[in-house]
Amino acid sequence: MSVTRTVTTCTRDCPSCCGLVAVARDGVLQAIEGNPAHPLNRGGRCRKMRAYVARVNSPERVLHPMRREGVSWRRVSWAQALDELADRLGEAASSSGPESILHYQGYGERTALKLLNGRFFAHLGGATGLAGSLCSGTAYAAMALDFGTRLSHDPLDHQNSRTLVLWGRNPAATQFNMARILARARKNGATVWLVDPAATESLALAHRHVRPAPGADLHLALAAARHALEQGWEDKDFLRGRSEGFEAFRALAFARPVEEHARLAGVPPEDARGLAHALCRERPAAVLLGWGLHRHVDAHLGVRAIDALQALAGNVGVPGGGVSQGFEEYGPYDQSVWGEHLHLPRRAVLLPDLARSMEACRSPRLRAAVVSAANPACMAPDSEAVARAFRALEFTAYMGHFLDDTARLAHLFLPCATFLEEDDVVASYGHNYLGPVNRACAPRGECRSQFAVYQDLAARFPFAKDYVKPLDDWLSIICRPFLDKGFTLEDIRRGPVRDPDAPMVPWREGPFDTPSGRFRFLDALEFGPEASDGRPLTLLTTGSPEHLCSELTPAEHDPLPVARVHPDAGRSQGVADGEPAWMESDLGRVKVLVSFDAAQRPDVCLCRRGGWIAAGHGLNRLIPAGASALGNGTPYYRARVSLRPAVPVDSAGHGQ
Ligand SMILES: Nc1nc2c(c(=O)[nH]1)N[C@H]1C(S)=C(S)[C@@H](COP(=O)(O)OP(=O)(O)OC[C@H]3O[C@@H](n4cnc5c(=O)[nH]c(N)nc54)[C@H](O)[C@@H]3O)O[C@H]1N2
Ligand SMILES: Nc1nc2c(c(=O)[nH]1)N[C@H]1C(S)=C(S)[C@@H](COP(=O)(O)OP(=O)(O)OC[C@H]3O[C@@H](n4cnc5c(=O)[nH]c(N)nc54)[C@H](O)[C@@H]3O)O[C@H]1N2
Ligand SMILES: [Mo]
Numbered sequence: 001m002s003v004t005r006t007v008t009t010c011t012r013d014c015p016s017c018c019g020l021v022a023v024a025r026d027g028v029l030q031a032i033e034g035n036p037a038h039p040l041n042r043g044g045r046c047r048k049m050r051a052y053v054a055r056v057n058s059p060e061r062v063l064h065p066m067r068r069e070g071v072s073w074r075r076v077s078w079a080q081a082l083d084e085l086a087d088r089l090g091e092a093a094s095s096s097g098p099e100s101i102l103h104y105q106g107y108g109e110r111t112a113l114k115l116l117n118g119r120f121f122a123h124l125g126g127a128t129g130l131a132g133s134l135c136s137g138t139a140y141a142a143m144a145l146d147f148g149t150r151l152s153h154d155p156l157d158h159q160n161s162r163t164l165v166l167w168g169r170n171p172a173a174t175q176f177n178m179a180r181i182l183a184r185a186r187k188n189g190a191t192v193w194l195v196d197p198a199a200t201e202s203l204a205l206a207h208r209h210v211r212p213a214p215g216a217d218l219h220l221a222l223a224a225a226r227h228a229l230e231q232g233w234e235d236k237d238f239l240r241g242r243s244e245g246f247e248a249f250r251a252l253a254f255a256r257p258v259e260e261h262a263r264l265a266g267v268p269p270e271d272a273r274g275l276a277h278a279l280c281r282e283r284p285a286a287v288l289l290g291w292g293l294h295r296h297v298d299a300h301l302g303v304r305a306i307d308a309l310q311a312l313a314g315n316v317g318v319p320g321g322g323v324s325q326g327f328e329e330y331g332p333y334d335q336s337v338w339g340e341h342l343h344l345p346r347r348a349v350l351l352p353d354l355a356r357s358m359e360a361c362r363s364p365r366l367r368a369a370v371v372s373a374a375n376p377a378c379m380a381p382d383s384e385a386v387a388r389a390f391r392a393l394e395f396t397a398y399m400g401h402f403l404d405d406t407a408r409l410a411h412l413f414l415p416c417a418t419f420l421e422e423d424d425v426v427a428s429y430g431h432n433y434l435g436p437v438n439r440a441c442a443p444r445g446e447c448r449s450q451f452a453v454y455q456d457l458a459a460r461f462p463f464a465k466d467y468v469k470p471l472d473d474w475l476s477i478i479c480r481p482f483l484d485k486g487f488t489l490e491d492i493r494r495g496p497v498r499d500p501d502a503p504m505v506p507w508r509e510g511p512f513d514t515p516s517g518r519f520r521f522l523d524a525l526e527f528g529p530e531a532s533d534g535r536p537l538t539l540l541t542t543g544s545p546e547h548l549c550s551e552l553t554p555a556e557h558d559p560l561p562v563a564r565v566h567p568d569a570g571r572s573q574g575v576a577d578g579e580p581a582w583m584e585s586d587l588g589r590v591k592v593l594v595s596f597d598a599a600q601r602p603d604v605c606l607c608r609r610g611g612w613i614a615a616g617h618g619l620n621r622l623i624p625a626g627a628s629a630l631g632n633g634t635p636y637y638r639a640r641v642s643l644r645p646a647v648p649v650d651s652a653g654h655g656q
Pocket of ligand 2: 013106107108109134135136291295372373374375376379380399400401402404416417418419450541542543548549550551609610619620623636
């Protein structure tokens with residue numbers, strides 16, 4: 001019996017990107033532990049890791065290539081699968097042009113070698129790509145207007161804060177290492193605020209909870225800004241020396257009294273005043289923006305008002321301060337490896353409006369798609385329309401692990417290795433470390449790393465000589481900018497390694513990246529169209545602590561998605577605690593299990609994202625498609641729903 005312990009890094013779509021030690025016995029994965037040498041997660045790991053061991057070893061995982069024939073799947077060899085894929089892609093590219101192929105690379109994989117997926121299509125002449133984001137986009141674009149670039153404080157800098165505000169972020173569920181850092185900041189005496197319409201797991205990390213109405217952060221920030229200005233708490237040096245547009249922002253704040261802004265935000269005025277006091281008088285104060293709050297049409301206004309509030313409070317450019325949101329996970333790499341210079345600019349479909357955008361493609365129309373590390377038929381809004389758009393294609397190849405909602409629409413399934421079964425390098429969208437991905441066990445069955453799959457596929461094309469290279473050669477090419485800072489691949493393999501150029505505290509001195517070099521205040525408000533379908537509840541579909549997006553096996557699903565509502569909201573719609581109900585939007589209905597939760601706002605229905613349509617979940621069937629007003633984000637949380645009993649209710653109000 002041989003036990004191996006391999007240092008590696010989590011590559012899940014999560015800002016934590018934890019250092020791990022994977023334990024295998026006789027080549028079979030047994031456990032995943034935290035790597036004590038990683039300075040952020042320091043030996044800990046989240047609860048998803050136990051489930052991930054089961055996921056790697058799951059009997060439901062697809063272990064050999066398959067071809068769909070009608071409703072059933074037939075096993076094929078890798079040679080047959082890749083011959084067919086090469087034929088289909090080659091034929092589409094030569095007879096209709098490479099844009100007749102959609103290359104859909106999802107968020108399930110963000111490692112260094114995954115740049116080569118895009119490069120394959122670049123050599124083919126440049127396929128139709130993706131624009132916009134199902135995840136972020138809005139905050140990024142908003143922060144680019146204010147600071148010039150979105151730059152976050154190093155997570156360890158948050159330990160210098162006296163006040164920490166989790167604004168639309170739920171790290172107790174979604175970011176293990178941040179929960180640890182917050183625990184240490186609390187020990188150092190920091191006060192933690194949670195600003196979230198929902199009562200979430202992160203209440204356990206927080207001293208104070210402000211519960212704005214969904215999408216109302218703009219009004220909360222303006223209320224706090226007005227109070228701060230009335231008290232004369234603004235940082236006059238920063239305003240004079242490093243900013244522009246402040247007078248216009250001041251006018252927005254003074255357009256209404258604090259009480260009126262607070263009413264629009266759906267919070268008591270004392271909450272806004274308390275928040276202003278914490279940000280201005282209990283400094284340094286850091287705002288950690290989550291991904292949740294930018295899933296609204298006008299989310300950029302909220303983000304910009306938060307930036308403005310932090311700037312006037314004097315928290316920009318100081319240790320323990322800032323507005324931090326994310327990091328560039330492809331930042332350490334030579335981005336030219338994507339290969340966009342190899343062809344003319346190509347069109348892209350808009351992720352927040354995927355189905356309409358795919359169907360609108362003409363000259364050439366879309367004929368084929370290659371989807372990897374994504375489950376858009378489940379995770380993109382208006383998922384029935386997305387399924388329709390994929391069904392209209394002649395050919396779809398899916399690279400992944402399980403027969404999920406998107407795989408079911410494909411013609412060819414190529415089973416891929418998990419990160420525990422392959423070698424690579426991964427950077428994070430939540431910190432500044434580059435981590436090694438070291439193979440801890442052999443791929444199960446016939447699964448292969450995507451690197452190997454694309455290398456083999458490319459061997460069937462004339463550009464093979466430019467594409468087929470040993471893994472280490474490619475890693476050295478891709479990581480060149482990082483290696484040039486004085487590291488070797490071996491250093492990274494033993495890593496993690498921090499990017500020595502990444503700031504602990506951005507904007508400490510010097511100009512901002514805006515055209516004028518000054519921080520730019522939000523100076524005007526322009527609102528998108530209101531959602532006014534008359535349904536009483538805003539549907540929040542947030543991250544579950546148990547699993548990541550749609551990464552769950554069929555067996556892991558609850559029989560019905562759980563819908564948490566305030567008892568008053570439930571009763572007024574005639575549904576009962578613990579009973580099934582129909583959740584309805586203008587797009588359709590999904591059966592849910594109602595759970596009364598007095599901690600929630602009465603205008604919110606809180607559900608977990610990620611459940612598969614094939615398992616009876618699929619809440620994105622209820623959520624309309626369309627992009628946010630700025631940044632092409634996806635405003636999932638503009639969806640409004642109502643609940644109706646799914647079993648007849650007798651006159652005494654009892655379900656039968
Ligand atoms: N366990 C687990 N971890 C994950 C994920 C997962 O699904 N499960 N997902 C991963 C991914 S893809 C991402 S992008 C990150 C996301 O990480 P987070 O941003 O922390 O998580 P979310 O659940 O997307 O959203 C956070 C919170 O935003 C709140 N929110 C919604 N609307 C508003 C609003 O208008 N204003 C305010 N102030 N708050 C609002 C929601 O109620 C929610 O609690 O986590 C990653 N990590
Ligand atoms: N209603 C609602 N919908 C949402 C959200 C929401 O808040 N509400 N949040 C959105 C967010 S934040 C995101 S990021 C998107 C996510 O949308 P997607 O990226 O489409 O979905 P995931 O569920 O993350 O699926 C990732 C898949 O990649 C696979 N995978 C992981 N690693 C690898 C690999 O190395 N190779 C291959 N081939 N496959 C791999 C996993 O097994 C999984 O099947 O969904 C969005 N959808
Ligand atoms: Mo995401």
